[in-house]
Amino acid sequence: MTTPSQQPSPTPKPGRDPAERTHAAAGEDVDVMAISPVREEGMLTDEPPAETFGADVVAQAREIIARYPQSRSALLPMLHLVQSVEGYVSQEGVAFCAEQLGLSEAEVSAVVTFYTMYKRKPCGEHLVSVCTNTLCAALGGDAIYRQLAEHLGEDGKPLGHEETAGTPGEPGSITLEHAECLAACDFAPVLQVNYEYYDNQTPEKAVELVDSLRRGEKPAPTRGAPLSDFKSVERQLAGFFPEDDDQFRIDVDGPSQAVETLRGAQLAAERGWTAPAMAEDVPLPEVEAK
Incomplete structure (x- = not known):
């Protein structure tokens, strides 16, 4: 039972008094866009938003799924496709993978957040990964990362891990990240651009490299395939390559070894070193029962 003081007011008022409706209608002179905390182009139109994953992407997803006996095994390349x-990988991308593979969004999110190769914020045209693991760090990797962070930052603030200089996706934009071991200790310190190697780096060489990228140039990697852009590499990681054999070879082939890489094997051959033969039928040690 309400008292006279608790009679519903036409519009909400501060306090616990009830109201006839839960919102106050805006007058004709109210600029809805100006007071909205979210401003997106087209938010006041009746047109549906553009579909991110159209029929062509769905077809490519189906092609990936067909490679595996169980559809859930296709999740990793599907995320590269996204x-x-x-x-x-946006939340929409998570939902897309979940729908295509018959998984829950939680299952997809668990994979996305486990692997550092899947990004949760939009990346630049180029992803620059600086190895800061033990050997690279000791030989200058930390100094390279620090120099790039300061060089790519703005207003005296260094660029942070997985932050982007420029507008993500636009030409010349660069996302910088710390990277764990890049498996190139023989060329330390190293960095990668879109997963292609640039070996034996110095802070000065690294700055020159990112400046070239920002100008729209694509300096040749030290080894490996020619440099492309982040999205193109992700498409390759999803398993899609040019049908033309010559272009395919250009895109994926490249020398991946050097004198430093082969030196250990050469020394072993010159000195007759061999790995000890493994004994056959060696019994496993006893393990105490739990």
Whole structure:
């Protein structure tokens, strides 16, 4: 039972008094866009938003799924496909993978957040990964990362891990990240651009490299395939390559070894070193029962 003081007011008022409706209608002179905390182009139109994953992407997803006996095994390349479209894995991308593979969004999110190769924020045209693991760090990797962070930052603030200089996805934009071991200790310190190697780096060489990228140039990697852009590499990681054999070879082939890489094997051959033969039928040690 309400008292006279608790009679509903036409519009909400501060306090616990009830109201006839839960919102106050805006007058004709109210600028809805100006007071909205979210401003997106087209938010006041009746047109549906553009579909991020159209029929062509769905067809490519089906092609990936067909490679595996169980559809859930296709999740990793599917996430690379999503990144080739969006430049990162959005919540919409998570939902797309879940729908295509018959998984829950939680299952997909668990994989996305486990692997550092899947990004949760839009990436730049180029992803620059600086190895800061033990050997690279000791030989200058930390100094390289620090120099790039300061060089790519703005207003005296260094660029942070997985932050982007420029507008994500636009030409010349660069996302910088710390990277764990890049498996190139023989060329330390190293960095990668879109997963292609640039070996034996110095802070000065690294700055020159990112400046070239920002100008729209694509300096040749030290070894490996020619440099492309982040989205194109993600498409390759999803398993899609040019049908033309010559272009395919250009895109994926490249020398991946050097004198430093082969030196250990050469020394072993010159000195007759061999690995000890493994004994056959060696019994496993006893393990105490739990």
